[in-house]
Amino acid sequence: DSGVTQTPKHLITATGQRVTLRCSPRSGDLSVYWYQQSLDQGLQFLIQYYNGEERAKGNILERFSAQQFPDLHSELNLSSLELGDSALYFCASSVVEGKAGELFFGEGSRLTVL
Amino acid sequence: EDKVVQSPLSLVVHEGDTVTLNCSYEVTNFRSLLWYKQEKKAPTFLFMLTSSGIEKKSGRLSSILDKKELFSILNITATQTGDSAIYLCAVEVWSHANDMRFGAGTRLTVKP
Numbered sequence: 001d002s003g004v005t006q007t008p009k010h011l012i013t014a015t016g017q018r019v020t021l022r023c024s025p026r027s028g029d030l031s032v033y034w035y036q037q038s039l040d041q042g043l044q045f046l047i048q049y050y051n052g053e054e055r056a057k058g059n060i061l062e063r064f065s066a067q068q069f070p071d072l073h074s075e076l077n078l079s080s081l082e083l084g085d086s087a088l089y090f091c092a093s094s095v096v097e098g099k100a101g102e103l104f105f106g107e108g109s110r111l112t113v114l
Numbered sequence: 115e116d117k118v119v120q121s122p123l124s125l126v127v128h129e130g131d132t133v134t135l136n137c138s139y140e141v142t143n144f145r146s147l148l149w150y151k152q153e154k155k156a157p158t159f160l161f162m163l164t165s166s167g168i169e170k171k172s173g174r175l176s177s178i179l180d181k182k183e184l185f186s187i188l189n190i191t192a193t194q195t196g197d198s199a200i201y202l203c204a205v206e207v208w209s210h211a212n213d214m215r216f217g218a219g220t221r222l223t224v225k226p
Binding site for chain 2: 088090107
């Protein structure tokens with residue numbers, strides 16, 4: 001158990017819909033990262049927050065957005081969903097700002113868009 | 115554009131075999147290279163390498179980095195079925211924020 005909690009574990013929805021994925025980092029970790037892993041693909045970095053502020057953006061679509069709240073949990077919002085958005089979405093946390101080093105990953109949220 | 119390339123993409127071996135997984139990279143401002151093991155869900159950390167030529171070892175797993183030739187290898191000796199997983203290589207670059215590039219992974223299957 002990495003200490004990073006993600007909900008929901010599984011989500012099935014239809015094209016055009018909007019979903020929210022939630023992540024609680026390890027206790028004491030200030031940085032939260034979101035990654036997308038499509039079938040047989042590596043991890044694609046989406047976005048990073050540190051202590052409530054956005055720090056870096058990767059290959060995140062405009063239809064996607066995220067935020068980190070004062071209690072440090074984070075949410076990833078995916079809207080106008082398309083079939084290609086079906087993937088495993090991971091949240092990871094680390095304690096040191098800007099120096100990812102070892103990331104602790106949650107179990108992921110598997111999104112299926114039908 | 116930064117690149118992290120892992121090979122082979124998949125590998126099937128029998129218990130007791132030794133395997134070598136490769137990770138090559140082209141990035142600016144290299145900081146460290148990390149290996150993760152992904153079984154059913156969440157990747158778990160194996161090694162972080164920052165210096166060339168210094169082997170990191172944990173049980174039957176070991177890894178080494180060559181910063182001149184820009185690659186790393188992960189060795190697993192006396193493989194067991196429990197080693198079956200996707201092994202991910204990630205390269206961290208110096209930045210004010212997260213800059214970690216992941217390879218596509220090597221899917222290792224160890225047959226009894």
